[in-house]
Amino acid sequence: MDLPPPSVLTQLPRPLQASTGKTQIGEVFSLVESKKRKRYEVVVAVDGEGLNIYNVQYPKLVTSYAVPPQSEFSCHPCSIRLRDKDSSAVKRYTYCAVGRPQRQIKGFFEETVPGATSAPVITSASYTLKDSRSPVIFVGICPRLSGESGSKDPFDVLVVHKNGKIRRLASDLKTERWSIDSDHETSAAFLVDFDDARRTLFRRRPDLATLAVGDVSISANDLPPVLLLVSQPGSSQGSTLQPVKVHMFSVTTHVETAGTATAGSHELHHLNTVQLPSLEGTNFDWREAQWAFHPGSAGLGLSFRQGYMNYDLSQYPPSCSSSLILKDEDFSSIMRISPHSIIGAGKSLVALYDTHYSSIQRSIPLHELSTNSSKATMKFVGYFAKLGIALAIRENTLQAFDLSSIHSMRGTSVKRQRDGLLINAIGRGVGSPPLDINDPAVSLGLKTPEEVNQWTTFKKNLEAASKAQDATSFDNAVESHFGFSARWHSSPISVHPEKISYILSQIFTVQAQESRNGFSDLKVAIWPKKTCQWLVKTGHFSIDHIDIAVRRDNRAQILPPFEPGTLVRSLAEFDTSLKALTLVLNGPVPLERGELAQALKIFLDTARTHSIALDQPATMTITEVADLDIKVDDKSHDTDENPQAVISSSSSTETSLEDAFVGLNLALSKLHSYPTNQVVSCLRSTLSNTDTLAIVHHLRVALATGGYTARFTEEAPIPLEAIKAAPPLSLEAIVDLMNASVDAIGPSGWISAVEFAGAAVNEAEMISHMQSEISAALAGIEEAAYMKGIVGEFIRYGSRLTKSKSSSAAANKTTTSTVTMSGKEVNGEYTAIKDGSRARINREYDSYGKLWETYTFPQAGEEDGKMLPLSLNTPESEVSQTKILKSTGEVTQRTKREIAYLRRQAVPDYSVVRIHL
Numbered sequence: 051m052d053l054p055p056p057s058v059l060t061q062l063p064r065p066l067q068a069s070t071g072k073t074q075i076g077e078v079f080s081l082v083e084s085k086k087r088k089r090y091e092v093v094v095a096v097d098g099e100g101l102n103i104y105n106v107q108y109p110k111l112v113t114s115y116a117v118p119p120q121s122e123f124s125c126h127p128c129s130i131r132l133r134d135k136d137s138s139a140v141k142r143y144t145y146c147a148v149g150r151p152q153r154q155i156k157g158f159f160e161e162t163v164p165g166a167t168s169a170p171v172i173t174s175a176s177y178t179l180k181d182s183r184s185p186v187i188f189v190g191i192c193p194r195l196s197g198e199s200g201s202k203d204p205f206d207v208l209v210v211h212k213n214g215k216i217r218r219l220a221s222d223l224k225t226e227r228w229s230i231d232s233d234h235e236t237s238a239a240f241l242v243d244f245d246d247a248r249r250t251l252f253r254r255r256p257d258l259a260t261l262a263v264g265d266v267s268i269s270a271n272d273l274p275p276v277l278l279l280v281s282q283p284g285s286s287q288g289s290t291l292q293p294v295k296v297h298m299f300s301v302t303t304h305v306e307t308a309g310t311a312t313a314g315s316h317e318l319h320h321l322n323t324v325q326l327p328s329l330e331g332t333n334f335d336w337r338e339a340q341w342a343f344h345p346g347s348a349g350l351g352l353s354f355r356q357g358y359m360n361y362d363l364s365q366y367p368p369s370c371s372s373s374l375i376l377k378d379e380d381f382s383s384i385m386r387i388s389p390h391s392i393i394g395a396g397k398s399l400v401a402l403y404d405t406h407y408s409s410i411q412r413s414i415p416l417h418e419l420s421t422n423s424s425k426a427t428m429k430f431v432g433y434f435a436k437l438g439i440a441l442a443i444r445e446n447t448l449q450a451f452d453l454s455s456i457h458s459m460r461g462t463s464v465k466r467q468r469d470g471l472l473i474n475a476i477g478r479g480v481g482s483p484p485l486d487i488n489d490p491a492v493s494l495g496l497k498t499p500e501e502v503n504q505w506t507t508f509k510k511n512l513e514a515a516s517k518a519q520d521a522t523s524f525d526n527a528v529e530s531h532f533g534f535s536a537r538w539h540s541s542p543i544s545v546h547p548e549k550i551s552y553i554l555s556q557i558f559t560v561q562a563q564e565s566r567n568g569f570s571d572l573k574v575a576i577w578p579k580k581t582c583q584w585l586v587k588t589g590h591f592s593i594d595h596i597d598i599a600v601r602r603d604n605r606a607q608i609l610p611p612f613e614p615g616t617l618v619r620s621l622a623e624f625d626t627s628l629k630a631l632t633l634v635l636n637g638p639v640p641l642e643r644g645e646l647a648q649a650l651k652i653f654l655d656t657a658r659t660h661s662i663a664l665d666q667p668a669t670m671t672i673t674e675v676a677d678l679d680i681k682v683d684d685k686s687h688d689t690d691e692n693p694q695a696v697i698s699s700s701s702s703t704e705t706s707l708e709d710a711f712v713g714l715n716l717a718l719s720k721l722h723s724y725p726t727n728q729v730v731s732c733l734r735s736t737l738s739n740t741d742t743l744a745i746v747h748h749l750r751v752a753l754a755t756g757g758y759t760a761r762f763t764e765e766a767p768i769p770l771e772a773i774k775a776a777p778p779l780s781l782e783a784i785v786d787l788m789n790a791s792v793d794a795i796g797p798s799g800w801i802s803a804v805e806f807a808g809a810a811v812n813e814a815e816m817i818s819h820m821q822s823e824i825s826a827a828l829a830g831i832e833e834a835a836y837m838k839g840i841v842g843e844f845i846r847y848g849s850r851l852t853k854s855k856s857s858s859a860a861a862n863k864t865t866t867s868t869v870t871m872s873g874k875e876v877n878g879e880y881t882a883i884k885d886g887s888r889a890r891i892n893r894e895y896d897s898y899g900k901l902w903e904t905y906t907f908p909q910a911g912e913e914d915g916k917m918l919p920l921s922l923n924t925p926e927s928e929v930s931q932t933k934i935l936k937s938t939g940e941v942t943q944r945t946k947r948e949i950a951y952l953r954r955q956a957v958p959d960y961s962v963v964r965i966h967l
Contacts, residue, residue: 052610053402053412055120055419056442056449058108059576064446066098068120073443075124078103079191080203085243086191089131092441094148094434094448101158103129103144106450107437115144115158115172122704124149124185128290130205139163140621142619143221145207148184153179155189155209157223177223184213188239192218195272195303211240213278228317234281234297241301241647243271246345251276253364258321262300270305274320280341280350286596294326296350296363312747324368326350326361344386351392353384356393358405372405375478377906385430387453393427393440402453415610419444445767456780492807494546504531515554516576524578532584550590554583554599558620560609572600574624582630586637593617593642614644615736622652635716643728646721647736653714654741658708711776714748722783726790733794744793749788750823752779757825761833781827804879929953 065071073891078091088729090107100116104460127146134141142160145152155177179186185499188210195204203221210216214236229844244262252259262274277299298321308550340352348364349371361368372390384394391408401413458598508531515523549614559575585591596617601609618641621631626785631649634641641649712830721729733742749834754767758781779787838845927954932941944952 053400053414054452055414056451059106059441059448059450060111061941062094062443062446062448063096063099063102065096071097072123073097073446074123074126074949075441076444077127077432078129078131079192081130081132081191081767085193085245086130088434090434090437090446091129093127093129093144095127097122100129101144101146104140104448106434106439106441108588111412113160113170115174117148117156118151120151121148122150122323123147124153125189128189128450130191132204134374137163143203145189145191147209147221150183151185153183155179155186155207155219155223157207158546161224172834175223177219178227179209181229182213182215184211184215186210187212187236188241188430190239192275192301193240193272193303208241208277210236210277210279212236214281218317223582228289230318232279232297232299234279236279236281236294237339238280238343240276240278240343240345242276242343242345244275244300250346250348250364254366255322259319262319264300264302264319264500265598271647272275274300274302277318278343278350279299285921294328296324296326296368298322298324315564323362326368327370329717338548340384347389349386349389351386353381353394355380356388357381358384358394358403360386360389360405374403374408374480375404382427383429383442385433387433387440393451393453395430395442400428402618403480404475407472407475408480409478410480411478413610475569481642494548505549511554512556515578519576521576521578524556524576525580526582542713545588549603550585550595551599553598554590555603558596558600559603560600569602569611569616570609570618572596572612573632576625579631583633585634586639589637589639591637592639593645608687613640614732616645617641617646618652619729620906627655628652628713632709632713635713635720640720640723643721643724643732644736646717647732649717650721650733650745651711651719651741654744656710657707657714660710664795693876697845705862708776711773715776715779718745718749718779718787719777719783722786726786726793729787729790730793736798737794742795746788746791746795746820749779749784750792753784753788753823755780756781756784756786758830761830781785783828835901928951929956 062073065073065518074095076093076095078093079086080089082355083339091105091112092862094102094104096102098117098119098121100114102114103112104110105112117656124147127144129142129144131140131142132765133139140162142162144158145158146156148156157175159173159175160170183334186209188208190208192208193204194206205221206227207219207221207223208216208220208606212235214232214234215229215234218227219225220227247262248259252262254944262276264274270537278301279297281297282294282840294396300319300321302317302319304317326819330541339354341350343349344351344352348362350363350368352361356379357373357375358381359373359375361369374392376396379396381394383394383395386392387402390404391402391411393400398416399413400416402410402411403409419428426445428442428444430440430442431438434441438452440451440453442449494505495504508527511527512524515521515527557574557576557578559573560570582591585663593612597612616685617634618631621634622628624630635649675948704962721732733745751773755773756778760767929944929949931944931949933944934941
C-alpha cells in the first residue's frame, strides 16, 4: 500500500536570509501540577522573522512574536501554557536562544483573560549570556516547588550550552538561579519527567531512581526531572561512534539561593554515565548526526545520512534495539514513529520503514509531492501519536503525513498494536544485499569451486554485455553457461530461479524517478534475441518474474507497483516492429488480461497507422472490409471491389500489417481464455469505444472469412493477404469476444457512436448487418448439425481409425523388425484384398478425407458403391514380435504360428478383410 500524500497545514514565513537562514520547530506543553503535558501545537522559530505558534489539530495560527531582522536562533524554541487558579487567566510563556547578534535567552509572555474584549497583553524579556561564548543547544522547562520566593510561576528555564555548561534561569529571565560546568562536550540534551524516567529509563535500575529522588519526604508533585546529556569527546576530529556517552543528572526542584557553581552543585546530582555500543562497519559524518529521545520507551535515536539506530538506555549496559542502515541511500531527515517504525525522506522516496525486519511499510515518490522546486529537501519535525500525524517542513510549508491508519490505538486498550508484522515485510525488504552478492554456494546451490568461478565469470560477462548494449555477447554468455541452444528441442533445462532473476534484471531496468501516475515505468535495456526466446520457451518471461527481478536489483528502495500493461508497453516502445511482443504472446505462459488489453490497443493503433499509409481511411483495414461485400444475403462476390489489390501494392506496408494482424489475433485468442466478465472489465478500462468497435468489426471479418456465415455450397469471402497470415480464430472465441466487446461498449457507447471513425455505414446499418450475420451463423450451425447426422458413422469410424493408427505408430517405435509374408515386406500396414484389388491405408493420409480410398469393394476405377466396413471395426494394432513371460518376466521372440494366430483372432467374425499367409 502507498503512503498517502501529505496535507499542507500552513505556509511558513521565509527566513530573512534565504541562503543561511533556518526554520526550527519546538514543542508546546501545558503544566499541570508540575507535570508537562504535550499539546497539539508547535512553536516555529524563523531566523530574522519571529516565533509563531500553530495548532496542528485544527490548522490555524495561534499567536506570533516578532524578533529583530538580524536575529538567528541557535536551537529549538519551547513554549508552555498554564492557567492561573486565582484569576483564571491563560498565560503562555515562549523561550528561545538567539545566537546573533548577541547571545541571549529571549522570552515572550502573553496573558489572556477569559471573556475580555481587549487584546492579549504581550511582554518580553531577555537574559544576556556574557560569561560564555559557547552556543546554546537546549532550552527547556524545569518544574519548581511552588510558593518559593523570587517568582510566582511554578517552573524555571533550563539552558544547556555546547561546551557542557548548564544554567537555570527564573521564568521571567531576570535571575540566574545557578550555573554549572559539566565539562562534557555536549551534542544533545533532553529533559525527562521523573515519572517517565522511573517507568522506562530506571525500570531495571531502582537504585538510580532512589538516588534521583534523594529526600524521601518530597511530595509526589515535586519529583525532580532527569537531564540527559549526549557527549562525544573529540567529535570535531573523528567520525566514529565509539566514544559516545550519555550522562544522567537529576535536577532538583528546590532552589535555595542564586549563586556560583558551588551552590549549584547541590541542585544538580550526577546519577550515571553510560557508553553507547558501536556497530561494526558503521561510519558517518558526526556533524550531520541528529539525536532524539523518546521517554515512553527510553529509546535514544540517532539519525544520519545512511540510516537510523535506536539505543535502549533502560538496558544495563545500553544496547542497540533496532537499526536500519542503507549505504546507497541519502536521507535528508529521519524520525521515529514507534519502537520499530521510522519515517525517512531519501533521495527519491518518502517511506515508512520497519527497522525490525528492515522493510518498507509504505512509500510515496518525492516527485509526486507538490512543490515548486524539485531540489527542496524535507525535514521531519514532530509526531503526534494520538492524532496519528507526522509533521515535516519542505521549503516554506508545514506538511502533515496522516499515519492514523497505520499506527493507531486498537479500541480503548492501553497496549498499542504491533506496528511491524512479518507478513507486511515479506517481499519489501531493504538494506540487505542481493542473494548473488552473498556466498553463491549458498544462494545459488553451487557445490564446487569450479561452479562458483563459472558463475562469477558469467556474471561479469553479462554485466559487461549489458553495459555495452551488446546483444550478441549477451547471447553468447548465456549460451555458453546454460547451453540452451544445443538442447532447444529436447527436455527443458533445470535452472535455478535466482539465475533467471539475475538475467531478467540485466534485460529490464526501472527507476522510481521515472514512474508515471504513481506506477513504476519498466524499460527494456537490451534485447538478446536468443536468450529471450529461451526464456519465453521455458516459461520464465512473465511479468511476475520480471517484477521480482527488478525489485531485487533495486533493493535499496521500494518501487511503486507496475501499471497493467507495463510489460507490453515497454516491449512495444523498444521494438517498434512488434516482433518481440509477438514472441511473448506466442509463449506458453499467458499474459495478464490487462497486458493483453494493452496489446490489443497497440496492434489496433499500428493497423490504423499503416492503413493511413496506404491512402485508405483510418479504419479501412479493420472496418470497411466487413461492410463492403461481407453480406450474407448477397451471394455474388465482386473481386474488383476487394481492397486486397490496394493493400498488396505496397510490400513494405503489407509486412507491417501482417505483424499487426498476427499479434491482434494472438492477443484475442489469449484473452478468450479469461472469463467473460473479466474480459469486459479490462476492455472497458483500457480501450476506448472506438477501439472496442474496431475489435467488433475485426471479429465480423473473422466470422465471414472463416466461412461461418457462408452456406455449404458457397465460397467464403477472400480475406486480405495480411489477414491470411494471422492465426484463425475459432467460432467460440469470435462469439464470446464479440459479446464481451458489445457489453464493454454498453448502451451509452452505442448511442454516442452514431458514425464510427469514417466507416461506410452508420450505427443502425451496422447493427442490421450484425443481425444478419448472426442469423447466417445460426443457419450454418443448423446445417452442420444436419450434415453431422448424415456422416456421423464416417466421423466415428475416422476417430477410431485415428486412434488405431496412433497406437500402431507407437508400437512401431518400439520394434523396427519387419514381417515378411507371401514373399512381400509389410511395414506395420494391413492389406485389404477383395477380388484381386488392393488398397493401402497410408498413415499420413487424413482419416476423414481419405476414407473413400481405404476400402473399395468394386473393381478399380469404379466410383460407386464406396462404403465403410460392414462391422464398422477398425483394424487392430500390429502384433508385437516379442512377448513377456508371466512366470519369469523374460522377453522372448514370438513364433510365426503364434503371430498368425493372434492376427486371425484380431479379425472380427463378419469382415471383408482377408489375410494371406
